[in-house]
Amino acid sequence: MTTDTNLKAANADTAWQDDVRAGVRHVRDLASLPLSPAERSAAQEGATRHKVRAPKAYLDLIDWNDPADPIRAQVIPSPDELVETEGELDDPIADHHFSPVPRLTHRHADRVLLFPTYQCAVYCRFCFRKESLTSIGRGYTREALEEAFAYIDAHTEIREVILTGGDPLSLPDKALAEIRARIETIAHVRLLRIHTRVPVVLPSRITPGLVGALQGRLMVTVVTHFNHAREITPATELACRTMRQAGFVLLNQSVLLKGVNDTVEVLEELCRELMYRLGVKPYYLHHGDLARGMAHRRTTIAEGQALAGALRARLSGICNPVYVLDLPEGGGKVPLGPCHIEGQDGRDWRIRGQDGEVRVYREVVG
Ligand SMILES: *Cc1c(COP(=O)(O)O)cnc(C)c1O
């Protein structure tokens, strides 16, 4: 095991360090929480498969009187996680198969995933990369990324570098500045993207120092990961405002999780609050990946389609995420949203409108 130094960065602003220290950092810290006996015994075994961690700010959102609390469901190990169902996978979206060099996945010509760390500020029970996080457990070093940077240097078709992991914003400011500066030396890269749960689970970490470390010549897009409107608080609002004022484009991806956000009311409120309160555009709603031990959190695709259809009817385009499935074997993310095309007869397309009525659209081309 490597020691986890990511979250111990020297930083003048220490509020977030207190949040980390006072949270759950190890399975033994769960002893201080009011868990059910079943959760307590599951935690011991579950933690050997996927680490347990949550900052205090996030744990404080849990209503402990509600066994089905949607925040609790995301971070407290459940006995259901110990159930493995046939068809579940270690690497649900084939990250490893498309990894030409360590710490990098290249599946689409113009963009790569870069993994500066395999550690996170929180360990989400439903994580589709949890097998990488447990078995690899490596932190950031400049040397570890050298081959990946050389690969990006050599592949001039790459336009977007996506920092993911693990959680890139669990790194110290200095490491982030170093990574950003190195990427900026590569002339063909246009966009720096950061996929992170830190603004949700540890919003105090979004300091002026962190934001400054990411500012440079590149357009920066931060893709947050809110799953429920209860995660939107004055602290997450401040974190998002800090990033917006720095000029970052903010998007959100959510995972559709049974018992957490699988009703149209919950998703509608989440999407509206993201856009109207945080200025974060809902980007993707992911169908549950085939992560191990997660059958109890997955919906069927038909249920997801019904939700996506109901959301589209209620929400403006700007508030509406695209419902996608990341196909196994590296098939990429494909939209699953309800199909409006009912049939085609020559130039006549029969298409179901938002009002449910089917109309004919006759193609007219020059
Ligand atoms: C999700 C993903 C991306 C980003 O896809 P977008 O549709 O651009 O958000 C890029 N590469 C890989 C391997 C991915 O899994």
Ligand code: SF4
């Ligand atoms: S923060 Fe992301 S990578 Fe880390 S455990 Fe949660 S979902 Fe997985």
